[in-house]
Every structure is written in structure tokens, then in C-alpha cells.
Amino acid sequence: MLHVPLQVLFRMQRAFGRGECAVKNRDGITALDRLWQEGCAKLRLPKHDHGFEAVTINSSGGLTGGDELHWAFSAADQTEITVTTQACEKVYASSGGKASVTTSLAVGKGARLNWLPQETIMFNQSALSRRLEANLVADAELLICEPVLLGREAMSETVETGLFEDRWRIHIDGVLVHAEQFRIGPEFSTDAMRTAVLNGHRAYATVLLIAANGEALLDHARQIIGALGGASFWNGKLLARLVAANGYELRQRLIPLLSLLNKQATLPKCWSL
Numbered sequence: 396m397l398h399v400p401l402q403v404l405f406r407m408q409r410a411f412g413r414g415e416c417a418v419k420n421r422d423g424i425t426a427l428d429r430l431w432q433e434g435c436a437k438l439r440l441p442k443h444d445h446g447f448e449a450v451t452i453n454s455s456g457g458l459t460g461g462d463e464l465h466w467a468f469s470a471a472d473q474t475e476i477t478v479t480t481q482a483c484e485k486v487y488a489s490s491g492g493k494a495s496v497t498t499s500l501a502v503g504k505g506a507r508l509n510w511l512p513q514e515t516i517m518f519n520q521s522a523l524s525r526r527l528e529a530n531l532v533a534d535a536e537l538l539i540c541e542p543v544l545l546g547r548e549a550m551s552e553t554v555e556t557g558l559f560e561d562r563w564r565i566h567i568d569g570v571l572v573h574a575e576q577f578r579i580g581p582e583f584s585t586d587a588m589r590t591a592v593l594n595g596h597r598a599y600a601t602v603l604l605i606a607a608n609g610e611a612l613l614d615h616a617r618q619i620i621g622a623l624g625g626a627s628f629w630n631g632k633l634l635a636r637l638v639a640a641n642g643y644e645l646r647q648r649l650i651p652l653l654s655l656l657n658k659q660a661t662l663p664k665c666w667s668l
Contacts, residue, residue, distance in 0.1 A: 410455035410462040412436025417469040460489030470506040477509040488520035502535035542600035596638040598645040609633035
């Protein structure tokens with residue numbers, strides 16, 4: 396008699412999604428070149444007077460252990476695209492394994508890509524592995540913002556245990572120019588209390604700008620960030636980190652900071668306070 400392990404017989408269904416969007420220059424205007432949607436990954440392209448915008452949607456309603464999401468966005472020469480999310484991405488408690496999110500960004504000559512997802516919310520006992528890779532040519536511009544919340548203060552949620560891994564790799568003309576390797580957990584509450592990590596705060600964000608005018612924006616960026624964070628500029632990169640007691644207080648500084656770094660452009664409507 397064949398014996399099949401219970402975990403095989405009762406394997407839980409996992410979510411999978413893949414979304415891709417590429418834009419091209421058509422008579423001086425950024426226009427859609429390619430669009431692909433698969434599984435729970437959906438893309439919407441709202442019409443705006445101020446530029447091309449793509450909105451990602453995870454129709455599964457959140458992530459848990461074993462789920463996979465893959466995003467890819469490409470800006471051809473002399474184009475500009477802003478990518479955001481319809482809502483915050485919730486990462487729920489895992490019954491086994493980690494959720495996985497990968498993002499691939501490509502930016503051509505004289506092009507700009509703004510990667511501005513809303514907050515990722517980690518729940519108690521959640522597990523997420525996230526990877527972002529970007530490839531630029533020498534004069535391309537890139538703005539990245541990744542805000543994270545450890546639970547929702549308004550819901551009196553606490554995050555005691557879990558795992559979050561965040562890996563960034565940024566290349567210009569094939570050369571690695573920026574790398575991030577962040578990991579918190581499995582003792583979220585203990586790690587977050589450390590001065591060198593979050594110093595007791597439950598909301599934080601990392602912002603990276605690669606642009607020719609980055610150094611000129613540094614002083615103003617530091618004024619917006621204030622005491623709970625900092626910013627530096629070196630080798631053509633402006634890097635900022637912010638912490639806050641909750642998501643609302645984080646957005647109060649993050650929205651004007653992103654507007655500054657995005658050439659004073661209006662942020663996507665979903666980024667409202």
C-alpha cells in the first residue's frame with residue numbers, strides 16, 4: 396500500500412503572479428510597448444496628463460508562505476514611467492516557507508523610472524524574501540522607495556516574530572554601483588529595538604535616487620527627513636533612510652521627500668495621506 400505524506404495530500408494552494416510592462420518613445424511621448432499579466436499579478440494604466448503611470452495589483456489579497464510575485468518594468472530610451480501599487484502589500488502569518496517577491500527594472504538612455512510602491516505591512520509570524528534588480532545605462536535616472544510597516548498601530552497589532560529579507564542590486568552599464576542586504580527576524584520585536592536597526596520604531600523606508608541633480612537636492616532632503624533618519628550623497632547616488640512611530644507619521648515626511656526627488660511632480664493619487 397502506498398503511503399503518501401499528509402503534507403502532500405493536503406498541500407495548501409499558493410498564489411503565483413507575473414506582471415511585465417515596457418514603454419517606448421513614440422513621437423516624443425512615452426507609450427505602452429508591451430504588457431503581460433499572469434495569475435494574481437494585474438496591471439492598470441491610468442491616464443494622466445503628467446506622465447505614464449502603471450499600477451500593480453495583487454488580486455490574491457496579500458502574501459503568505461509559498462506565494463510568489465514577479466514584476467518587470469522597462470523604460471526604453473527617452474521615456475519616463477512611474478510604477479506604484481494600488482494598495483499596501485500585506486504579508487500574513489506563514490504556515491510554512493517564505494513569500495517571494497522579485498522586481499526587475501531596466502532603464503534606457505535618457506530615460507527615468509520611478510519605483511514607488513506603497514507600504515509593505517508585515518504581520519506577526521510572516522515571512523518574506525524580496526529581491527530587486529535594476530539595470531541602467533550611464534545617463535538614465537532611477538528613483539526607488541520601499542516603505543515597510545511592522546504591523547498596524549491603528550489595529551493594535553504587534554509583530555513579535557517573523558522574517559523579512561530585502562536584497563537590492565543596482566547596475567549601471569553592467570557595473571554594480573549599489574547593493575542592499577537587509578534582514579530582520581526571527582525576533583522582530585527584539586531586533587526592532589536595537590539602536591542600529593529601528594530604535595523601537597515600527598515604520599521605516601529606504602529611498603534611493605540615481606540622477607545628475609541628486610547632490611543639489613541633499614540639503615533640502617535632510618530638512619524634510621529631520622532627526623528620525625538621514626541622507627547621504629556619493630558616487631552619483633542619494634540614499635535616504637527614515638523611521639517613524641507609525642505609517643501616517645512616515646508618510647508625512649515621505650510624500651514631500653518623494654515629490655522633491657521626483658522633480659516636484661505630483662505623486663500617484665493612491666499616495667495621499
